[in-house]
Amino acid sequence: MTGEGFVFSEKPIEIESGSGVTLTASDGTEYLDFGASYACTPLGHSPPAVVDAIREQAEELLYVQGSYPVAARTALQEQLGEVAPGDLSKVWLCNSGTEANEAALKFARSATDRENVVVAKRAFHGRTLGALSLTWKDDYRDPFGPLPGGVEFVPYGDEAALAEAVDDETAAVFLEPIQGEGGVHPAGDAYLRTAREVTEEASAALVLDEIQTGVGRTGTMWACQSAGIVPDVLTAAKGVASGLPLGVTLCADWIAEGAGNHGSTFAGNPVVAAAAGATLTQLQAESVPENAAAVGEHLRAELRAAVDEHDLPVREVRGDGLMIGVEVKRGSMRVLRELALSEQLLALPAGRSVVRLLPPLVIDESHAESAVDSLVEVLG
Secondary structure, three states: OOOOOOOOOOOOOOEEEEEEOEEEEOOOOEEEEOOOOOOOOOOOEOOHHHHHHHHHHHHHOOOOOOOOOOHHHHHHHHHHHHHOOOOOOEEEEEOOHHHHHHHHHHHHHHHHOOOEEEEEOOOOOOOOHHHHOOOOOHHHHHHHOOOOOOEEEEOOOOHHHHHHHOOOOEEEEEEOOEEOOOOOEEOOHHHHHHHHHHHHHOOOEEEEEOOOOOOOOOOOOOHHHHHOOOOOEEEEOHHHHOOOOOEEEEEOHHHHHOOOOOOOOOOOOHHHHHHHHHHHHHHHHOOHHHHHHHHHHHHHHHHHHHHHHHOOOEEEEEEEOOEEEEEEOOOHHHHHHHHHHHHOEEOEEOOOOEEEEOOOOOOOHHHHHHHHHHHHHHHO
16 A cells, blocks of 8 residues: 555556666656665566576466475575575575565574564664564554564674674664665674674674665675675575565574474465576676676765865765765765656665665666666766
8 A cells, every 4th residue: 555654655657568777667767776765676677587487387377385395486495595694404485575584583482482672773684573673763663563572772783782782682783784765874894793603602693684785785795705704694585586475584404493483375486486596597607796886886985076176065985896985975865756757767875865776786887877877867
């Protein structure tokens, strides 16, 4: 549903179709998509290989419940185990990022037989009650309380505060390698390594929420790889099935063995599994994460140069790969509206002052430069 009080308020643009890095409205206007789809389209819109996989699977089998093996689901689970960082070969499939984090919370508490969870301020981990308890913003939390307890929030990026908060009563630490909804703030490699060290010392689980940073967006398949660490649990969603509803919880053996009883009717739907398998295959075959790293570096450099050259009202350009935040000195929503209606560039907010850029990972430098030109036009 849309409208006041719901997550997605209706925009004045009716989208009719999409291809590659563009979306087309019902009036024929084409828009360059730099975030309208919340990082869910790493290969662009309606990538042919994914569309073919969906069609072929739909003709064979739309659905059967998860206790019956299905080739597409089994193949995806094996594929996810292969691309997972380190030894996170145990795979739980569900239907969304929120569900993936909900499962991670349950698995960590069950495996450790502890309750307490440490989370970062500004974090966003989902909207169901368990995941919402790990989410910082009061606007998300207050209408739905009381929420599950045992959660402590600490400043993001503060190694000393994190180390002090984790003890032998901690079940898990939940972190985003780059906070998305919180303003596109990278954690930094040293902070992630500290998180790994203190959780190991306390026999607590380190859970990395890579729902937005994963599947190649930051220039590697998983953002944690740049820090050289492997968490105990990694959650993914959004782009893993090119926008079809799929969440993934990747677990170390000790988490999976103590995970307890958890289930989901639609987890591992064969059609969605086929889409995800095709997505992962294309990401690797076409070196898409590497493209995200190269074009993302070019885009950030061009943005910073434009800020200096045109004296734009921008406080900071930050991020990694093609997950970029442009902190502006005026309201981000007004900037986004002008970008869409005047420049045919679609982007996202990350709070009141950050324009968030999450384009398909297959954009090239010309697309990046076009986006910079549009931002100069609106901000200048």
